[in-house]
Amino acid sequence: MSFTDIFGQAPTGVWSAPGRVNLIGEHTDYNEGFVLPFALPLRTTVEASAPDSPLWTVWSEQTGETVSFGPDDLAPGRVGGWAGYVAGVVWSLRQSGLDVGGARFAVSSDVPVGSGLSSSAALECAVLTALVDLGGLDLPAAKRPTVAQAAENGYVGVPTGIMDQSASTLCRAGHALFLDCRTLAVEHIPFDLTADGLSILVVDSKAPHRHTDNEYAVRRETCERAAAALGLPALRDVTDLDAALAALPDEVMRRRVRHVVTEDQRVLDTVALLRTGKVREIGPLLTASHASMRDDYEITVPEVDIAVEAALAAGAHGARMTGGGFGGCVLALVDAAAADAVGTAVAEAFAANGFTAPAWFVAVASEGAHRQS
Structure with missing residues (x-):
């Protein structure tokens, strides 16, 4: 219609x-x-x-x-x-x-x-x-x-x-x-990867993504309580991570803070590499981000963890879950010629684990909101 x-x-x-x-x-x-x-x-x-x-x-x-x-x-x-x-x-x-x-x-x-x-x-x-x-x-x-x-x-x-x-x-x-x-x-x-022979492969794990589940709100509330406990406006203001972790009252809060503070630094490091054209070198930062989300922020699920592992094993330079967590998509920095092979490797890993078959596509950085006609 x-x-x-x-x-x-x-x-x-x-x-x-x-x-x-x-x-x-x-x-x-x-x-x-x-x-x-x-x-x-x-x-x-x-x-x-x-x-x-x-x-x-x-x-x-x-x-x-x-x-x-x-x-x-x-x-x-x-x-x-x-x-x-x-x-x-x-x-x-x-x-x-x-x-x-x-x-x-x-x-x-x-x-x-x-x-x-x-x-x-x-x-x-x-x-x-x-x-x-x-x-x-x-x-x-x-x-x-x-x-x-x-x-x-x-x-x-x-x-x-x-x-x-x-x-x-x-x-x-x-x-x-x-x-x-x-x-x-x-x-x-x-962020035009063509000249470097690279692509960003996005794999939809088909694991349901549920922002309205209470887990998202709990993570946010925990971060706010941690910032208050440290006497800071926000976790962005942590300058000494070790001292901050030592001052916090429980292990769960410490893990959440460690993710946020180290993730901020990974963003800054990624930007610094991209500014100098070192695109391939951001791969380990992507992978470290996923490990932090898995272990410290605890927002991944088996489907996205397997997708990251399979993409890396198939030759991706780095891979991570993207989005709020508890399902959703993984992105991987891959050689452009190998994008489909990496996607196929993830699909084979999903089949071996009894997961719903994933979908994948190559993502090209595009334009924001505008009038088309």
């Missing part, structure tokens, strides 16, 4: 926003640290128009559902499911003092849901970009990630950090986004 089939008129325009993979820097964003994501070529697309009505109506190609809501439905949690992310964007824009008129949306997407590739942020940022353009709203691109994040945190009730919405909004083709999650300063780091 097309927008015209659903709404009886052509759309005013078409907007889209990408999913993302995080090259490195996991669970550092809500600790006011550093992250290094890049946008995927997989995108959520929104056809939209602005009718003379105070209602918002959204149709999803994926579910076939149509959901309508009005101003009275904008209390957090009032609109549930996938449409809650759309309502959340309207709510957040209004909370920011912007006059958001009614709209009609038709949403389609090739960003896999539940795979840790930030399908929710892609939906939020596509809708946000459409609403800003349709209404001529005064909202510079640099401020849009915060509005989109507020939709997810304040309306949907998922306590994500700022990384996903920043990547979906601000990324540039051929670059990774070096983001300081405290200051929101960004730097676009060249």
